[in-house]
Amino acid sequence: MILKQYYLGCLAHASYLIADPTTKVAALVDPQRDIDHYLEEAAALDLSIQHVFLTHFHADFLAGHIEVQKKTGAKIYLGRAANAEYTFHGLKDGDVISLGEVELRILETPGHTPEGICLLVAENAEAKPSAILTGDTLFIGDVGRPDLLASVGVTAEDLAGMLYDSIHQKILPLPDSVVIYPAHGAGSSCGKNISSETFARLGDQREVNPMLQPMSKDAFVEKLTANMAPAPPYFSYDAQLNKQNRPTLDENLEKTLKPLSLEDTMRLGNTGAVLLDVHTADEYAKNHMFGTVNIGLQGSFATWVGTMLDPKTPIVIIADPGREQEAATRLGRIGFDSIAGYLDGGMNALKERDDLVRSYQRSTPESLAQALDSDQPPLVIDVRTLAEWNDTHIEGSLHIPLPELEARMREIPKDRDLIALCRSGYRSSIASSMLERHGFTSVTDAEGGILAWTAYHVGAGPQ
Numbered sequence: 077m078i079l080k081q082y083y084l085g086c087l088a089h090a091s092y093l094i095a096d097p098t099t100k101v102a103a104l105v106d107p108q109r110d111i112d113h114y115l116e117e118a119a120a121l122d123l124s125i126q127h128v129f130l131t132h133f134h135a136d137f138l139a140g141h142i143e144v145q146k147k148t149g150a151k152i153y154l155g156r157a158a159n160a161e162y163t164f165h166g167l168k169d170g171d172v173i174s175l176g177e178v179e180l181r182i183l184e185t186p187g188h189t190p191e192g193i194c195l196l197v198a199e200n201a202e203a204k205p206s207a208i209l210t211g212d213t214l215f216i217g218d219v220g221r222p223d224l225l226a227s228v229g230v231t232a233e234d235l236a237g238m239l240y241d242s243i244h245q246k247i248l249p250l251p252d253s254v255v256i257y258p259a260h261g262a263g264s265s266c267g268k269n270i271s272s273e274t275f276a277r278l279g280d281q282r283e284v285n286p287m288l289q290p291m292s293k294d295a296f297v298e299k300l301t302a303n304m305a306p307a308p309p310y311f312s313y314d315a316q317l318n319k320q321n322r323p324t325l326d327e328n329l330e331k332t333l334k335p336l337s338l339e340d341t342m343r344l345g346n347t348g349a350v351l352l353d354v355h356t357a358d359e360y361a362k363n364h365m366f367g368t369v370n371i372g373l374q375g376s377f378a379t380w381v382g383t384m385l386d387p388k389t390p391i392v393i394i395a396d397p398g399r400e401q402e403a404a405t406r407l408g409r410i411g412f413d414s415i416a417g418y419l420d421g422g423m424n425a426l427k428e429r430d431d432l433v434r435s436y437q438r439s440t441p442e443s444l445a446q447a448l449d450s451d452q453p454p455l456v457i458d459v460r461t462l463a464e465w466n467d468t469h470i471e472g473s474l475h476i477p478l479p480e481l482e483a484r485m486r487e488i489p490k491d492r493d494l495i496a497l498c499r500s501g502y503r504s505s506i507a508s509s510m511l512e513r514h515g516f517t518s519v520t521d522a523e524g525g526i527l528a529w530t531a532y533h534v535g536a537g538p539q
């Protein structure tokens with residue numbers, strides 16, 4: 077049997093290709109929206125992709141089932157409790173899809189969402205399953221959050237109870253040797269505390285996964301629904317979009333990825349478009365266009381775009397020439413298709429327009445320490461999460477988690493120098509760009525974040 081995991085770090089998302097080496101029939105499970113790498117792999121192995129499964133309606137990314145279906149003719153499968161605009165085959169407990177000898181056996185596992193399924197994978201009809209594709213039902217080290225649909229008539233507690241039953245009745249009775257392949261890894265907002273491993277044996281998870289330890293259903297529900305961070309705002313948008321007919325990624329890029337002059341870029345910026353600069357924080361600090369938002373391609377770009385921007389607001393991409401397509405593709409992965417184009421030439425377009433260019437010196441731990449000791453200390457705006465802030469923070473700093481920054485601008489004094497701070501210097505650059513855009517004139521951010529600050533103080537020894 078061929079079972080291949082594709083791990084996309086930007087979204088902490090895992091998708092799968094399963095195939096029967098004899099018949100060459102293949103299935104994709106939870107594919108990302110850009111699908112060329114699956115097609116290339118299938119071509120290299122001489123496989124025919126005939127089935128595409130979504131374990132559930134994902135909320136954190138736009139799946140590529142429609143792209144796969146249009147390119148390969150594959151049939152789309154969802155749990156039978158699903159409702160979608162496009163044609164699909166609804167799966168119920170016990171259904172078997174044969175790829176030849178290799179079998180995919182369906183388990184209905186409501187909980188993370190009502191229509192969720194898991195796929196058991198077996199070498200042949202007689203064999204015990206060797207793997208289970210759990211979607212967001214069971215992660216390594218955690219289980220899926222039950223609150224993403226809480227606003228549409230099912231409570232998080234109801235879903236958490238269903239998840240308990242699904243796990244105890246369908247998954248835990250399986251043999252220890254079954255390997256769990258989930259749809260997400262560490263850092264995903266679909267769970268609270270997912271491990272950095274991307275697969276594990278059920279026998280091992282039985283020992284170490286806190287949510288699989290013996291406990292009553294009530295205790296499970298309480299543990300699962302406690303301290304749930306708010307879901308990023310784009311989640312409900314993507315969950316809806318995954319049910320709809322919509323243009324493919326290629327169709328949308330063909331329509332939207334157009335070069336724009338500086339004049340057109342400025343006109344769009346003045347009429348409500350977001351000018352999205354995707355350079356690194358260092359590059360942005362040295363040279364950027366006034367009024368832009370910096371979300372760098374080198375970090376969790378899609379998650380932060382989805383958290384900070386509105387999916388319907390037109391976006392103009394400002395990237396190094398040649399990287400526009402990557403930026404647009406990564407926007408497309410979360411369904412941000414309202415791309416108005418990209419600034420032709422990137423920052424080179426501003427060579428003769430110094431009046432539009434801004435820069436700042438990122439603060440180092442040393443310069444920050446000096447500034448904080450001065451007569452007019454800057455205000456540090458700490459944009460990390462509450463848990464990170466509680467762990468450690470700089471005395472006198474103002475804590476506003478990045479997702480709340482836009483709504484809480486009024487709390488920030490206009491008459492102080494501002495230094496945005498995060499863990500490593502990625503989120504802080506998003507923050508400083510947004511502060512500058514909102515009219516704060518003396519803004520920078522802390523290079524290396526609290527990590528560099530802490531290392532500097534450890535290095536300096538006790539004072």
Ligand SMILES: [Fe+2]
Nearest residue numbers: 134135212266
């Ligand atoms: Fe999910």
